[in-house]
Amino acid sequence: MSKKKRIVVKIGSSLLANEEKLTLRYAFMNGLMADLGDLQDQGYEIILTSSGSVALGLNMIGKRPEEAGILDKQAAAACGQPLLMNAYRQVANEYNFDVAQMLVTVEDMEERRRFLNIKNTMLRLFENQILPIINENDSIATRDLKVGDNDRLSAKVAQMVEADHLIILTSVEGLYDRDPSEPGAQFIEEIEDVSEHLESTKSISELGSGGMLTKMLAANMAQNAGVETIIADGIIERPISSVLNNERRHTRCLASGKAASPLMIWLSNRLQVAGTLVVTDEAVRAITAKERGLQRDDLVSIQGEFSKGDVLHVYDEQGNEFARGLTNFSSEETILMARNPEMEIEDVIGYKTKSAVVGAENILILEDHHLQLDAPEEDDKPVISL
Numbered sequence: 396m397s398k399k400k401r402i403v404v405k406i407g408s409s410l411l412a413n414e415e416k417l418t419l420r421y422a423f424m425n426g427l428m429a430d431l432g433d434l435q436d437q438g439y440e441i442i443l444t445s446s447g448s449v450a451l452g453l454n455m456i457g458k459r460p461e462e463a464g465i466l467d468k469q470a471a472a473a474c475g476q477p478l479l480m481n482a483y484r485q486v487a488n489e490y491n492f493d494v495a496q497m498l499v500t501v502e503d504m505e506e507r508r509r510f511l512n513i514k515n516t517m518l519r520l521f522e523n524q525i526l527p528i529i530n531e532n533d534s535i536a537t538r539d540l541k542v543g544d545n546d547r548l549s550a551k552v553a554q555m556v557e558a559d560h561l562i563i564l565t566s567v568e569g570l571y572d573r574d575p576s577e578p579g580a581q582f583i584e585e586i587e588d589v590s591e592h593l594e595s596t597k598s599i600s601e602l603g604s605g606g607m608l609t610k611m612l613a614a615n616m617a618q619n620a621g622v623e624t625i626i627a628d629g630i631i632e633r634p635i636s637s638v639l640n641n642e643r644r645h646t647r648c649l650a651s652g653k654a655a656s657p658l659m660i661w662l663s664n665r666l667q668v669a670g671t672l673v674v675t676d677e678a679v680r681a682i683t684a685k686e687r688g689l690q691r692d693d694l695v696s697i698q699g700e701f702s703k704g705d706v707l708h709v710y711d712e713q714g715n716e717f718a719r720g721l722t723n724f725s726s727e728e729t730i731l732m733a734r735n736p737e738m739e740i741e742d743v744i745g746y747k748t749k750s751a752v753v754g755a756e757n758i759l760i761l762e763d764h765h766l767q768l769d770a771p772e773e774d775d776k777p778v779i780s781l
């Protein structure tokens with residue numbers, strides 16, 4: 396192989412844990428690691444995003460998945476994660492390679508400096524042919540500061556390492572036009588526009604977190620980053636090579652054809668909404684036409700506590716998200732500036748800086764292939780009119 400191929404593989408809980416007994420499915424793990432070992436020997440650089448800590452830890456705290464609350468799941472994750480990693484390490488060693496664990500939170504993925512640190516660690520692990528295994532640090536993540544599903548987490552990782560493929564292995568062969576347990580469900584082999592499939596993917600299995608919906612959202616994030624997503628059944632011999640070699644049925648979500656800069660990809664793939672701005676119709680027109688950045692007198696309302704450098708989601712007055720950008724000011728500063736339009740910005744905030752709330756060069760105008768994110772509930776984050 397001339398240039399090394401890089402792939403991110405995501406393994407769902409339903410593959411790793413027996414649904415009834417909530418114990419590890421060694422046979423599956425063994426087949427997976429044998430395949431990954433072979434692919435590493437062929438020169439592939441691979442990252443595994445693995446679920447399973449909660450499912451495998453539930454027995455220790457004496458709960459079934461359907462009765463476990465958030466605290467139970469956090470405790471179960473703390474119990475199940477070492478069990479999972481121990482098994483991965485033992486099996487990998489049988490195939491003559493090593494594994495490393497990286498537990499991340501949503502902030503690690505959303506804050507650019509930490510994101511780049513994670514990337515550098517992974518690149519260093521590749522040099523030693525060690526398989527990085529990533530999971531969300533569920534035991535410390537709180538409800539409103541959580542990725543919540545490893546599908547989107549794995550898409551962010553694929554974006555991070557500029558992977559060739561994101562391969563999501565699950566308990567079904569791929570995407571159907573409705574839940575495959577319903578009669579007449581039709582298999583979908585290729586997807587260009589993910590938004591056409593969001594409605595048909597609402598239900599999930601007993602152990603899974605987000606079902607097909609989060610796989611579609613992940614596929615969209617991968618698309619934005621120029622990465623092709625493959626969704627396939629994991630319960631099969633050589634689960635990864637068989638899809639890479641196109642030997643069996645799977646769903647392929649094509650990468651978006653348009654090349655985007657790392658900043659625009661960064662702005663398009665968000666896991667959480669730090670803050671939102673609603674702006675006037677005139678501002679929508681001028682910003683969309685790329686005539687200028689977003690100014691303080693464009694603001695109608697503001698929601699969320701944010702800091703300088705956070706990504707803000709910008710909506711029109713009808714509630715449609717049309718742009719995202721990096722803010723030059725904190726939420727407190729933005730409110731003060733908007734409420735005192737007659738004052739110089741320097742006099743309001745106490746230091747000399749740029750005047751745009753979001754500079755034109757730091758704005759992404761959303762296109763059809765970017766999925767809009769809903770603004771947070773007003774009960775969680777009050778809206779402040781300006």
Ligand SMILES: Nc1ncnc2c1ncn2[C@@H]1O[C@H](COP(=O)(O)OP(=O)(O)O)[C@@H](O)[C@H]1O
Nearest residue numbers: 407408409565570571573574596600603604606
């Ligand atoms: N349109 C659909 N196509 C395929 N599977 C679907 C669809 N809608 C719902 N599902 C369900 O999604 C489940 C897979 O999601 P999930 O259990 O969260 O997997 P994982 O644990 O691998 O992340 C399948 O068991 C399937 O029943």
Ligand SMILES: N[C@@H](CCC(=O)OP(=O)(O)O)C(=O)O
Nearest residue numbers: 408446447448449544545604
């Ligand atoms: N972080 C959680 C898994 C979250 C998740 O996305 O689960 P799944 O939908 O089964 O991939 C765990 O390790 O149990």
